[in-house]
Amino acid sequence: xxxxxDIDVYYGAIHALKKLSITIEKGKIVTLIGANGAGxxxxxxxxxxxxxxxSGSITFKNVDITRTAPEKIVAMGISQVPEGxxxxxxxxxxxxxxxxxxxxxxxxxVEMDMEKVxxxxxxxxxxxxxxxxxxxxxxxQMLAIxxxxxxxxxxxxxxxxxxxxxxxxxxxxxxxxxxxxxQGTTILLVEQNAHMALSIADNAYVMETGEIVLQGTAKExxxxxxxKRAYLGx
Amino acid sequence: MLEFFQQAxxxxxxGAIYALIALGYTMVYGIILLINFAHGDIMMVGAYVGxxxxxxxxxxxxxxxxFAMVTCAVLGVLIEKIAYKPLxxxxxxxxxITAIGVSLFLEYITIFLLGATQRVFPASAFPAKYxxxxxxxxxxxxxxxxxxAVLLMIVLHYIIKRTRTGKAMRAVSLDRExxxxxxxxxxRTISVTFAIGSSLAAAAGVLVGVYYNTINPLMGIIPGLKxxxxxxxxxxxxxxxxxxxxxxxxxxxxxVSGYGSSLYRDAAAFGILILILLVKPTGLFGKNNGEKV
Numbered sequence: 001x002x003x004x005x006d007i008d009v010y011y012g013a014i015h016a017l018k019k020l021s022i023t024i025e026k027g028k029i030v031t032l033i034g035a036n037g038a039g040x041x042x043x044x045x046x047x048x049x050x051x052x053x054x055s056g057s058i059t060f061k062n063v064d065i066t067r068t069a070p071e072k073i074v075a076m077g078i079s080q081v082p083e084g085x086x087x088x089x090x091x092x093x094x095x096x097x098x099x100x101x102x103x104x105x106x107x108x109x110v111e112m113d114m115e116k117v118x119x120x121x122x123x124x125x126x127x128x129x130x131x132x133x134x135x136x137x138x139x140x141q142m143l144a145i146x147x148x149x150x151x152x153x154x155x156x157x158x159x160x161x162x163x164x165x166x167x168x169x170x171x172x173x174x175x176x177x178x179x180x181x182x183q184g185t186t187i188l189l190v191e192q193n194a195h196m197a198l199s200i201a202d203n204a205y206v207m208e209t210g211e212i213v214l215q216g217t218a219k220e221x222x223x224x225x226x227x228k229r230a231y232l233g234x
Numbered sequence: 235m236l237e238f239f240q241q242a243x244x245x246x247x248x249g250a251i252y253a254l255i256a257l258g259y260t261m262v263y264g265i266i267l268l269i270n271f272a273h274g275d276i277m278m279v280g281a282y283v284g285x286x287x288x289x290x291x292x293x294x295x296x297x298x299x300x301f302a303m304v305t306c307a308v309l310g311v312l313i314e315k316i317a318y319k320p321l322x323x324x325x326x327x328x329x330x331i332t333a334i335g336v337s338l339f340l341e342y343i344t345i346f347l348l349g350a351t352q353r354v355f356p357a358s359a360f361p362a363k364y365x366x367x368x369x370x371x372x373x374x375x376x377x378x379x380x381x382x383a384v385l386l387m388i389v390l391h392y393i394i395k396r397t398r399t400g401k402a403m404r405a406v407s408l409d410r411e412x413x414x415x416x417x418x419x420x421x422r423t424i425s426v427t428f429a430i431g432s433s434l435a436a437a438a439g440v441l442v443g444v445y446y447n448t449i450n451p452l453m454g455i456i457p458g459l460k461x462x463x464x465x466x467x468x469x470x471x472x473x474x475x476x477x478x479x480x481x482x483x484x485x486x487x488x489x490v491s492g493y494g495s496s497l498y499r500d501a502a503a504f505g506i507l508i509l510i511l512l513v514k515p516t517g518l519f520g521k522n523n524g525e526k527v
């Protein structure tokens with residue numbers, strides 16, 4: 001479904017992604033783990049079109065999107081739940097969800113999807129008139145996920161959805177991710193919480209300083225000595 | 235007491251004009267963090283377009299206003315595309331200096347094309363009538379200025395709060411990158427912001443023509459600066475702040491003229507700016523959250 005091939009990304013003189021390649025098959029959960037500053041967020045931003053690679057290519061559903069404008073990429077079916085949630089704080093919960101559906105013109109279906117989001121996250125329904133900035137961290141994360149789902153993505157990019165959440169909420173978020181996946185959305189999950197990420201993913205990549213250093217099925221990586229030592233605290 | 239209310243009424247119409255101009259400043263700042271110093275001059279262009287559509291085409295004041303608004307909407311979008319867009323990723327000071335350049339360009343190209351002499355806004359477009367309300371004299375001009383400004387503000391409020399485009403403007407202003415991830419086109423949103431802000435300035439320009447009766451190519455400078463103060467007073471980037479700030483500035487100016495001396499009215503306006511920057515730099519409606527991110 002998504003094929004990232006040999007991309008190089010620079011921030012000025014800094015070589016942030018080095019010949020990075022990732023393949024994501026339809027229907028899977030793929031996770032990208034690694035330490036802070038490894039380039040995970042940069043990878044997602046590059047897929048979303050916010051950053052341009054200097055070389056290499058990105059294809060989505062067999063279409064080259066390497067130089068496609070970010071709003072077109074959203075229209076093609078790639079949504080992102082950005083790091084730190086980034087909800088529109090001075091807008092209501094409802095308006096945030098509307099923004100997620102910004103490109104859609106099918107009003108009736110948008111309303112149905114909104115109901116689905118509210119069924120999935122009843123707390124958002126209770127607070128739909130409230131400003132997003134007044135929500136708790138967990139609620140904001142749910143809103144960020146709901147907002148991304150409003151675009152009807154085929155591929156959902158999630159950047160550290162568990163960040164800053166209490167353990168119980170982290171568990172809930174991961175269950176939600178699995179549930180979203182089981183309903184047909186392919187997921188690329190970036191996480192520092194390697195253990196949780198590997199436990200729900202099909203395939204995984206390990207990043208270090210802009211490069212993929214390990215890849216395989218989640219099971220293989222979970223049992224790899226190297227991963228255990230560096231990321232799973234074993 | 236009567237004198238006080240009379241001054242307040244006079245101040246309301248001036249304040250309505252300042253508020254309209256201040257809205258453009260604050261909207262543009264909210265979206266691209268630029269103080270568009272050419273904004274007062276866009277108002278001037280609006281006044282001229284209004285003037286010519288009345289004097290040459292014989293249109294009535296409302297048609298003149300719509301004509302001015304449409305022309306300046308296009309002008310505002312062009313200025314953004316030509317002058318500011320190429321600098322979007324450079325330092326803010328570069329864009330600010332460019333804005334001053336655009337301001338001078340608009341002023342002197344107008345002098346070059348139309349001459350520096352002031353023109354009298356055709357009185358026939360708006361025959362003055364005066365009404366006496368319990369001792370307070372109010373003219374049909376005042377009523378027209380206040381009503382049209384308030385109507386425009388209601389329309390703006392509706393656009394920003396209720397329409398898809400208005401919500402996109404707020405989203406871009408709150409978090410540009412997150413807005414892009416929603417599929418919102420930042421370029422288009424910035425263009426719309428300039429179009430709306432400039433058309434409000436154009437409406438204000440025509441109203442200035444009605445208020446002062448004369449227009450000239452440098453007429454945008456002082457009202458532009460005062461509207462800028464109004465925007466800062468209300469909290470730059472905050473739309474209700476600009477409305478309130480505009481009215482406060484207008485009423486303050488007429489009060490200073492009425493009770494003190496009109497020589498001090500400009501000093502009072504800029505005194506307010508200094509005071510605000512000293513006491514509450516975020517303005518009346520601003521929350522102190524440091525630099526906007």
